[in-house]
Amino acid sequence: MSNSASDRSPIPGTVWQARGRHAGTSSEDVLRRTLRRHKDGRILDDFAEPPVPQDTAGRVFEARWRVDGAVPVRARLTLPPPRDRADGRAWLLVAEAERPWEDNWPSPATMFWPDEDDVPWDHHHAVAGLRLRDINPLPEDDKAMRRVFRDAARGSWSVHLVVHEAMTPDERGRLPLARLLPPGLRHRVLEHRAAPHQLRAVNWALRDQGVEVPRGGAVLLPPQPAPDGYDATEYAVRSVFLDGSEPAELLDALRRFTALPKPAPEGAAEALADLRDNWTLLTLEEELARERGLVAMYAEALEAMTRSRDLYREAAEKAHEALAAYRDAPAPPAERPAPPAASAASPMRQFTRTFARLTGGAKGSRTRGGDDSDGVKGPS
Missing domain, CATH: 1.20.5 (Single alpha-helices involved in coiled-coils or other helix-helix interfaces)
Structure with a gap:
């Protein structure tokens, strides 16, 4: 079975998913405290920590809550076994509602992690230095900038937004745009920020992506692979005002972009199947x-x-009946053996026939000769 992105099923509209890395320590304790606090505050209906095999260092956490007062949401966060303590702890989160996801619903990430700036759970799962809830300034080196785009977008679970500053922003403009996004998009968008003098460099670095960022605007990096009929110009915003006001045009582009049928990133289908098949936090009715x-x-x-x-x-039974009928049937009459086929005349047989003919001729000559001698009288 192929593992290419084009062969993966699209993400269902009922699913919210994210992936990241907690750069701090004691990730399990942070999760347990947050889940307990939300349950005590009746934000969650319930949560659980299903058992895992004893020979693995991974952890699983489940939580369920309701949105819009009645729509159940089930979510499962997995902590794979740690690879390097200095690198923090990777996490993978999949949530599924009983109807298509809406952007104004609470972020599932903040059901598990505390929404506090001093808890570093929002780091990119693969590229060091990138964070979901912060501005990510692009490097000055052109090749390093190109590498950031290539590594960040490869198999990414996040939506990558590139923003160009037309002029040096004030304090309000230096705040991340993520805080202005609706909760359902807030922890799915990773913001790359280009300084005013980097416009030419950033568009050079984006050539491989097939997009350009307008001066003072923004662009969304296309998914890999891009869906049929994808037009990159539809997801470029000409002006983004970094003054703390709501970026309405950018929000519209983000909503249209996230609604596209995109292939699930690597590992997402397995995480969703795990949520559906191994869910343990059941209600009595369930x-x-x-x-x-x-x-x-x-x-x-x-x-x-x-x-x-x-x-x-x-x-x-039919086989036994057929066998019994076969045993009781009279034996067929024996066939008379066919006479042996005449073989071709051999040299010995020809010699025998010739010898018999010669022998028979010699006997006839003697018989005729005797008769003649008896009939001849001698001189008297």
């Missing part, structure tokens, strides 16, 4: 529904086994 489903499945399997057994028994 437990009853699951038990009914298991009973129905076992009944169907038993019925299939019974049908197979009956078919096997019927086939065996």
Whole structure:
């Protein structure tokens, strides 16, 4: 089976997903404290930490809550085994609602992680130095800038936004645009910021992406691979005012961009299947529904086994009947052996025939000769 991005299924509209890295220590304790605080505050309906195999250092956390007062959301955050303590702890989060996701719903990330600047849970999962909730200034070196775009966008779980400053912004303009986004987009967008003098360099670095950032504007990096009919110009914003006001044009582009049918990043399909198949935080109604489903499945399997057994028994009975009929039938009359086929005349047989003919001729000559001698009288 191919693992290329073009072969992966698109992300369902009911799913919210993110991936990052907690650069601090004691990631499990931070998660447990946050989940407990949200449950005590009735933000969450419940949470759980399902057991994992004893031979793994990974952890799993589940939480469920409701949005709009009635729409259930189930979410599962996984901490893979740590690779390097100095590098922090990677995490992967998938949430699924019972209807298509809306941007004004709370961010699932803040159900698990505290939404505080001093807790560094929002680092990029692959590229060091990039953060979801902060401005990420582009490097001065052109090649390093190009490498940032290439590494960040490869198989990324985030939406990458490149913003060019037309002029040096004031204090309000130096705040990240993420804080102005609706909660459902806030922790899915990673903002790259280009200084006023970097316009030519940033557009050179973006050539491989097939996009350009307008002066004083912004552009969204295309997904890899881009969907059919994708037009990069539709996701370029000509003006982004860095004055603390709501970027309405940028929000519109972001909403249209996130609504595109994009292939799930690597590992997302497995995480979603894990959420659906191994979910443990069930309500009483869900437990009853699951038990009914298991009973129905076992009944169907038993019925299939019974049908197979009956078919096997019927086939065996027919085979026994055929065998008995074969044994009771009279034996067919023996066939008379066919005479041997005449073989071609051999040299010995020809010699025998010739010898018999010669022998027969010699006997006839002697018989005729005797008769003549008896009939001749001698001189008197």
